[in-house]
Each structure stands twice: as structure tokens, then as C-alpha cells.
Amino acid sequence: MAYLNLNKSQLVNLEYSLYREMLRTNRAGSYSSTTVTGCNTRKYHGMLVCPIEHFDGGHFVLLSSLDISLVQHQQIFNLGIHKFQGNHYEPKGHKYLTEIDMDTTPKRVYRVGGMVLSTELLMSETQEQVLLRVTLEEAHSDTQIRFKPFLAFRNVHDLTRQNMMANTRCEALPNGVKIKMYQGFPYLHMQINKENEFVHVPDWYRNIEYIKEQHRGYPYKEDLFVPGYFEMAIKKGESIIFSASTTEAKPAGLKAKFTREHNKRIPRDTLLHNLLNSAQQFIQKHGKSYRLTAGFHWYNERLRDTLVALPGLMTYQEDKEPYLNILDQAVKDIRHIYLAESEAGLRPCIKNIDVPLWLFYTLQEVKTMFPSMNICARYGDAMEEIIEYILRLKNGPISIDDSGLLWTKMDGIPMTWMDAIVDGQPVTQRPGYVVEINALWYNALVFYKEHCEQQQKDSLKLSALIEKIKTAFVEKFWNEQGSYLFDYVDGDYKDASIRPNQILAVALPNSPLDIEQRKRIIDVIKKELLTPRGLRTLSPSSPFYQGLVEGPQNQRDKALHQGSVYPWLAAFFAEGYLSIYKENGVTLIKRMLDGFEQEMGNHCLSTISEYFNGNPPHQGKGAVSMAWNVAAVIRIIKIIDKYS
CATH class of the missing domain: 2.70.98 (Beta-galactosidase; Chain A, domain 5)
Structure with a gap:
């Protein structure tokens, strides 16, 4: 059979x-x-x-x-x-x-x-x-x-x-x-x-x-x-x-x-083979270049999705050239969208500042796949341009403060991946200091310093800045009472909602947190957010939690990031969890993988949906096949192999 x-x-x-x-x-x-x-x-x-x-x-x-x-x-x-x-x-x-x-x-x-x-x-x-x-x-x-x-x-x-x-x-x-x-x-x-x-x-x-x-x-x-x-x-x-x-x-x-x-087809006789088939479905060729479709049926290319998905999608693929081609194109897009200056100087209203920071994560993963690749020779200039661009952001909707942390706020405009808008207003505005943006910023600086700063003539002098950000990050986001990170901080307001965005501060290769802080965060996420399909976007203990995404568009958008489950976050949970619990944690991650294996026969056969209801049985919703979700499950398989 x-x-x-x-x-x-x-x-x-x-x-x-x-x-x-x-x-x-x-x-x-x-x-x-x-x-x-x-x-x-x-x-x-x-x-x-x-x-x-x-x-x-x-x-x-x-x-x-x-x-x-x-x-x-x-x-x-x-x-x-x-x-x-x-x-x-x-x-x-x-x-x-x-x-x-x-x-x-x-x-x-x-x-x-x-x-x-x-x-x-x-x-x-x-x-x-x-x-x-x-x-x-x-x-x-x-x-x-x-x-x-x-x-x-x-x-x-x-x-x-x-x-x-x-x-x-x-x-x-x-x-x-x-x-x-x-x-x-x-x-x-x-x-x-x-x-x-x-x-x-x-x-x-x-x-x-x-x-x-x-x-x-x-x-x-x-x-x-x-x-x-x-x-x-x-x-x-x-x-x-x-x-x-x-x-x-x-x-x-x-x-x-x-x-x-x-x-030419890969037999769909295992979970991995199903996912590898699905991974190839997102690749489109345009002339001599390739592009990555974010999902089906209604998404086109989305730069954040591309950068998050690429490491997982190219894992286990024999021909990695199309994926490297996509990465090269993504670098060009970042330079064009984020770094190109207008006649008045820096672009004043570029939202989603996390997108160029995701490039550093993507390059970290690519470096592990291609140990002999000179990442800095190929991408060092782009990384330096991104860092220099951010360091110049002052007194605008995105700015860097004296401690080195990034601050983002625009009235009526969501500035993060949680970007649902209903009746012209963001459902999850998350203004001010945002936890995952600053975790990505810290990770980017450390990666660049360790691998590229000398080759780039040590022009940015990052050591002092990195130490300042590390201290400021903990002071700004650590919730001592709850033993986890605030989701965002806006002035005197500190949002204590238990959301999954803090997982990046645990799972990224370079974390501003110590091992005990990371362990306490992981334990809270496991208890409050973990499901067989990934991480909930909000804890069920919150009065704003919505466990079902259903009804007309506005109703669905209101629930989208208020408890629905996103599989792409599961890979970061697996990475963070096993970095702490090592081989002793493999059993839990394998059980999570079993949940995704069951999903091969649901919603859209042999692929992973956009998101899932927060309430059991976690029915698949939204787009029927999503690149960064497929990539995440492939990464989980690879992570388990690493610790097994």
C-alpha cells in the first residue's frame, strides 16, 4: 500500500x-x-x-x-x-x-x-x-x-x-x-x-x-x-x-x-519525500533566474517568507543551485527595497525592518551547508550595507536608540510579521521595542562580527555595540515575574502576552540570553503555546485568545494572530529546545514531528497549510501549502538527525 x-x-x-x-x-x-x-x-x-x-x-x-x-x-x-x-x-x-x-x-x-x-x-x-x-x-x-x-x-x-x-x-x-x-x-x-x-x-x-x-x-x-x-x-x-x-x-x-x-518525480513513500516534493513546488523559473512562491493558491513572492524558508527547502535537495539563485536575488531585492536612498536620503517609511535581518539567519544556515563557501566574499558587502543602514536610522518610524536597540512605530501600520488589519486598524500593532526584531538584530551583528568584520576591514567596530545591546535586551525584555520575555515594550507599557516571537531569542545561533533564561523561556512556551502543528500565536490563558479561525474575512483576520498555530515557528522551538535538553529532548520533538506526519493526509495532501486552529484538533486553514511551513518540518527532521 x-x-x-x-x-x-x-x-x-x-x-x-x-x-x-x-x-x-x-x-x-x-x-x-x-x-x-x-x-x-x-x-x-x-x-x-x-x-x-x-x-x-x-x-x-x-x-x-x-x-x-x-x-x-x-x-x-x-x-x-x-x-x-x-x-x-x-x-x-x-x-x-x-x-x-x-x-x-x-x-x-x-x-x-x-x-x-x-x-x-x-x-x-x-x-x-x-x-x-x-x-x-x-x-x-x-x-x-x-x-x-x-x-x-x-x-x-x-x-x-x-x-x-x-x-x-x-x-x-x-x-x-x-x-x-x-x-x-x-x-x-x-x-x-x-x-x-x-x-x-x-x-x-x-x-x-x-x-x-x-x-x-x-x-x-x-x-x-x-x-x-x-x-x-x-x-x-x-x-x-x-x-x-x-x-x-x-x-x-x-x-x-x-x-x-x-x-522525474520523487516517490512519496516517506514523510521526508512528501516534503521534498512539496518543497520543489514553490520554485519558479523566470528566464535564467528563479523565484520562490510563498504559498498556494493566492500568494506570490514574499521576501520574509523566502529568507525564512530557504534553509529548510534546500536541505536534502541534491540540486541546490536554484535555491542559491533565489538567495542572490533576495539580496538584490533587499538592496533595492530597503537600502536604496531617495533624493531626500534614507527612505523614511520602510516597514518590516526584520526582513533584511533575516538575511543573516539565512546565511548562517547556508554556511553550515557549504562550509567551504566564503560567505563574506559573496555577501559581505550586502551585510555591511544593511548594518550601516540601520545604524543611520534616527528619529523616524524605525530608529536605533543609544543602547543599540531598534524601535519601530507607525500609527495604523503593523510593523512585524503579525500584520493583520481589520477596518483600517492593526489587530496586533506591537509598537516600540519588538522582541524578535531585536533578537534578529543582535544575531546579525554577532554573526557579521565573527565571520566578516576583519575581511570588511573592521570598519564598523561592533564589539562595544554588541555588548551594549546584550545588556539592554535583557533589561528591556526580561519578565522576571513570568520567567519569559515581554513581546514588546512601548514607553512604560510592557506587553506580557505570552507569544511565540520570543522563541527567536532562544533559537537563533547568537542569543543575548544566558542558558538559564533560555531554559525558562522554552519551558513557558512548551506549556502555553506548543501544539502538534507548531506554536500558537497567543496563549489560551490570554483573555484575547481565539482558538478558531472561521467566518468572513474580517472575523478571520481578527483571530489570525490571536491563538492560531503557525508551523514555521516549530523549527525554532525544536532548535531552541534541543540546544538546551540535547538528546534528552529528542522524544518530545519526534512527537511533534508525528503531528506533522498526520497532516500529510489532511487539508492538502502531502504538504503543510498556512496556519491551524489553536484549539484541537488543530484544523488546517488559509493557504493550502506554505513554503516556510514545509521548510520548517524539513528542518525539524534535520535537527532530530543532528541530535540523534
Whole structure:
């Protein structure tokens, strides 16, 4: 049996199966995603979703879904499924599903009377193309197969309705057709490796519903266009390849191409292999350079996520060059966004000052992977520029005080990663001296001094500053009464909320805290924040704690950092915990890893969601696959190996 397998009793239970999704991506920036039954529940779902340069590279759903039907003795058995008004599903193809396994590619197996059909889907690595292989495993009579495409041709954030502007005319191709419904879009080429008849019966299927959008309080009804269907005979044991692409394919080569692409895949036979597959899904190639998508389905590139995720994502990968390419690009982005001066001098309102400080952490991790790499020769100038930039910040929304600590505050603007805004106001403002920003600042200075200052001609003279910050950090943040760190300090106000941000002061390679302080903090975090899916963003003992993230957007945003669980923080907990408890702490971290292994079969199969409810059973929420969360679990595996 495959590592990850769903059986018939699970699949026919729509309450169970519609919550579980699948995602496949490629290096061209395209993806294919739906639920395990094939019923789309989000406007972001689609069989072929592509970036289109004509529309500034945004993602667009071209092929929403593909219904497959088997025909025997003039009886038609439709294996598709769509939701309509009144909790009505038509057709009900899920009742024929007997199993799904994720060993190499998602494989669905359908049983219809004496017929058994399997389907396997994958993306072409470098093209906007999805390939579907269908195999008739069993049949005792002559069998026909039909492919009925449902077309959307719209942005992933929008929905489409029947309209007079749509061009519904199809043009013939070898073993297929092509169609372009609106100007500016590419043609969608739909072809099959076998001769077939395309039956042109154009129609709009109205008011298909997406229940995830309905639950989130968004518009959720859509009309999809069906131009007709492809029909051909299929024999027992025969495989047929269906291709949907923005470029014309050669039908005779589709079977060989599917095999080549299939052979590139890492088998999903362990937790680590699932995560390594997922790690590669975030990589996109643009010309000769690479970029990192923060998450699916609606995130693009986010610099903080990139820097936090890179060390974990590249661990265990044989080819690390794409990740180093991404790191080099991140350095360029930091210089452009944070360090470039305006005509008036320093940029006055750059928020998220922690982002350039994360670069030092990323480089620390990269140095452990490449001991022979001269980090300073490659990145020393950038590190020096960041430090010099920060040391020049005075009397603005971000400034450095006489003790060397960083202070950040802008009315109405969240300045940290906890950046939810509701009705124009931050939910967690966290103004003043912020604990993780200053922990990152201290870590950056020590790393630079130890590894680069001499090579950079000792120009910054950091020793005295580092000692001042170390003393000031403890004086500013240490909560003697609670034996942990204040989350932020603003004037006389010291926020004693137990939040996970303090874990960085424990887990980063260079900490301003002594071993006893770090141990006391870890013990508090373990007691108040640790769950099987990561660290809560707020202790349940707080009157502001919200353990469930649900309802419309504003309601969800209010709860987002008030108790929800973020897996990316779990790697820092593991690092900090084992740095104190060594081998004696491995059992606890392994139990935490077991929680993530269970998650391989939830929400989006073989990956890690954006965040989780703070209350058990810690249901996955938000984006279905998040780069820094996948990276964190890979890091935990590596950390356990280190101490085992």
C-alpha cells in the first residue's frame, strides 16, 4: 500500500473528501489543483492554471475541470462531480471512486460495474501544460471514453458568468481542438495521443458553486463553458494521454512525454519525500533566474517568507543551485527595497525592518551547508550595507536608540510579521521595542562580527555595540515575574502576552540570553503555546485568545494572530529546545514531528497549510501549502538527525 492512500469509505463521504485537496505545480509557474474527488471547491481550483504575461503575469484558470465518462452498452457513466444550488451534486462520480494513492503522481481508481479506470495527473516541468493519463484496467465489453472540458478563462481571484463577449468557436488541431475565449489570452490547446471525434455541443453550465468561497463570505457561483466532448474507443489495458496546454503539442509524443515527466518525480513513500516534493513546488523559473512562491493558491513572492524558508527547502535537495539563485536575488531585492536612498536620503517609511535581518539567519544556515563557501566574499558587502543602514536610522518610524536597540512605530501600520488589519486598524500593532526584531538584530551583528568584520576591514567596530545591546535586551525584555520575555515594550507599557516571537531569542545561533533564561523561556512556551502543528500565536490563558479561525474575512483576520498555530515557528522551538535538553529532548520533538506526519493526509495532501486552529484538533486553514511551513518540518527532521 502507498504511504498516503484514501479508500472508498473516505472518498464517498463528501464531508471528509471535499476538505482534502491536491496540488501540483511546475517551474513555469502553472499549477493544477482540486479536491481528492475532483470537485472544485475554490475559485482558485483548476486543472490548468497559468501565469499570463499579457495580464502582468497574474494567474488565470483556463481549464477548470475535465469530466470523464465511460460508455458501455449505450449507458453513460460520468465520473465527474460539480456542486450546484441546494447542496446538489451532479454528476456524482465520486461514488465510483474506490481509492486514491499519492505514491508518485495522484492516482484515482474508479470502478463502474465490470470496468476499472485509473487516472494519473502531472504537470510538464517547463511548460504551461497538464497531462492526464487514463488507463482502462478492466473491461469485459466494448468501451468508449469521453472527455468533457469545462472552461473558465478568468483570473483566479474572479468568477465568470455567461456573456456575449466570449468567443466559443473551436479550431481543429491534430487529435484535438484549440480555443481562445477572450482577447489577450493564449489559446488553450486540448489534444489526445489517439485519434478521436470531437463532438461540438457548446453549452454554458450555470451556477456551479464553490463551497470554500461561500464559507469565506465571498461570491461563490460561476458559469463555465463546455465546447463539446472528445470521444474514442478504449481497450482493456490501454492508456490514453490527454493534454491541455498553451502551446500546440505533438500527439504522437504525449505518451513518451508523460513517462519522462513521471520518472522525474520523487516517490512519496516517506514523510521526508512528501516534503521534498512539496518543497520543489514553490520554485519558479523566470528566464535564467528563479523565484520562490510563498504559498498556494493566492500568494506570490514574499521576501520574509523566502529568507525564512530557504534553509529548510534546500536541505536534502541534491540540486541546490536554484535555491542559491533565489538567495542572490533576495539580496538584490533587499538592496533595492530597503537600502536604496531617495533624493531626500534614507527612505523614511520602510516597514518590516526584520526582513533584511533575516538575511543573516539565512546565511548562517547556508554556511553550515557549504562550509567551504566564503560567505563574506559573496555577501559581505550586502551585510555591511544593511548594518550601516540601520545604524543611520534616527528619529523616524524605525530608529536605533543609544543602547543599540531598534524601535519601530507607525500609527495604523503593523510593523512585524503579525500584520493583520481589520477596518483600517492593526489587530496586533506591537509598537516600540519588538522582541524578535531585536533578537534578529543582535544575531546579525554577532554573526557579521565573527565571520566578516576583519575581511570588511573592521570598519564598523561592533564589539562595544554588541555588548551594549546584550545588556539592554535583557533589561528591556526580561519578565522576571513570568520567567519569559515581554513581546514588546512601548514607553512604560510592557506587553506580557505570552507569544511565540520570543522563541527567536532562544533559537537563533547568537542569543543575548544566558542558558538559564533560555531554559525558562522554552519551558513557558512548551506549556502555553506548543501544539502538534507548531506554536500558537497567543496563549489560551490570554483573555484575547481565539482558538478558531472561521467566518468572513474580517472575523478571520481578527483571530489570525490571536491563538492560531503557525508551523514555521516549530523549527525554532525544536532548535531552541534541543540546544538546551540535547538528546534528552529528542522524544518530545519526534512527537511533534508525528503531528506533522498526520497532516500529510489532511487539508492538502502531502504538504503543510498556512496556519491551524489553536484549539484541537488543530484544523488546517488559509493557504493550502506554505513554503516556510514545509521548510520548517524539513528542518525539524534535520535537527532530530543532528541530535540523534
